[in-house]
Amino acid sequence: MIKTENLTKKFGDKTAVDRLNLTLQPGAVTGFLGPNGSGKSTTMKMIISLVQPTHGKVIIDGKKYSDFREPVKKIGTLIDPSTLDKNFTAEQHLSIIATAAGIEKSRIEEMLDVTGLQSVKNKKVKSYSLGMKQRLGVATALIGNPDTIILDEPFNGLDIDGIKWLRKLFRQLADHGKAVIVSSHLMREIEAVADRVVIIGQGKLLADMTMGEMNEKSLSSYVYVEANDIAKFKNVLQKKHALIKPHNAGLKVRNLEASEIGRLAHDHQIILFQLTKVNPSLEDLFTEITDGKVEYVAKGVKTK
């Protein structure tokens, strides 16, 4: 089990990761989401000691990554899909890694099979498409048969088949009890496969919940209203404990049914121009969370 405690990284006066507390569980695919530059890569790099935290720490089964004698058998990582040298073939690349890490030769063939690179194993990596490089990166991450797999934006450059293949692979790994952590800046890449979603923005934890909770989140649906006297209507709604956010020319209203809002408008002689119930997609919810409009941490979410 991997735990981060107050994990913080500053580059000069820029805080890339800000007091992050996370627990990454086995047997689940965790989607690690955030817009570009939100600190996903930096967090992943701190887990495997590529980047030294400014404050806080990462604990892996009670130890640091560098305390493991054979760390690639503990955590497999894909940080960057480029290989040791683009003039190596896939087989040579994996062979060098197996030699360096003391991994049995038989794993090389297995990984070439799993990632579908068997037919191109003797081609130089420089002739590979980005998708093929990602596959080789996945092979590199899995070659030590680790309990935890951390992949930074592995869907980048994959075609539809590749994406489906990768999702299936993640599912299988999680079903075998492994912890799979996959970062992305796109909700749609993650939603089909993740059991759990962790969202960060500007280095801070914004949300940490199961996919079920994410889907059900009551706050996610709202009613959009436009009316002749917005200020007055806002007061009326607030008295009914509605959560209100201005949006365009109107209001986003949560915690009140559309029918109730309509009746209130009628009771107070307010003319409604628009009354729409909105069920945002996960993508919308994600955008809303990362825009900092909604705070989702520690609202019935266990971060044990």
Place this chain on the structure above:
Amino acid sequence: MKNLIKADFKKIFYLPGNRSFLISTICLSILLGMIFLFTTNVTQGRALIELSSMEVIDITLLGMDVAAIMLLIFTANFVKKDLTSGAVHTNLAITPVRGNYFLSKVSFISILAILLSIVLILLFFAIDQLVLSMNGMGGLSIFALNIFTKIVGSIVMVLFYSLLSASGTFYLQSAFGGAAFALSVMFLPALIKMFPADISDILLPIFPEDALSALIDVHSADGSLLRAILVLLLWIIVSSLIGQWKFKKMDY
């Protein structure tokens, strides 16, 4: 550690670029050694047959300087390649303890430098024997003490500059920088010699060139040998400590 060194040798084995650089190192060193040997008329004002067999060896071993330059360039490139983004992530995932990573690279470079030097020396020796016997001059024995120290001195020189280059590359995080560092340590003494004696007398002993020639020239094998070894060790230890210190606090 053994695994990491083996993996580095695989990189040479798999990459034609690496292989051909090392082969050219050997060829170029031999070629220059030969050029020096057959141009003694011009450079020393004496024909080859007028030289002692000891001098013949001395002159051909100048080819080892070429090997040292080539190998320090190779080292800088090799070390830097594994530190470039992409490669460094994989390498440090396998070996997260940076001190161990540094040590494994330095060990690999040392083994490579020693192997390459031995191959070169054997080739030089064979060629010299051939040249000497063709000219009816005296033979040579590797195990004669004065020749043996020369050989060890040449190997140490090649090794020394490669290690400097490796540490420089770790410190500067650039192949050009690492090679430039080792090359300036190699060539600065020549520059310093142009300064007035009172300055150069202070500066020269600090640089390894004096120490290396003390190692190669057996006649100075008095107290200066010990001092030479000390100077060289200091260079290696200080540069590798600084290189390692920088490497350990890098974020990749």
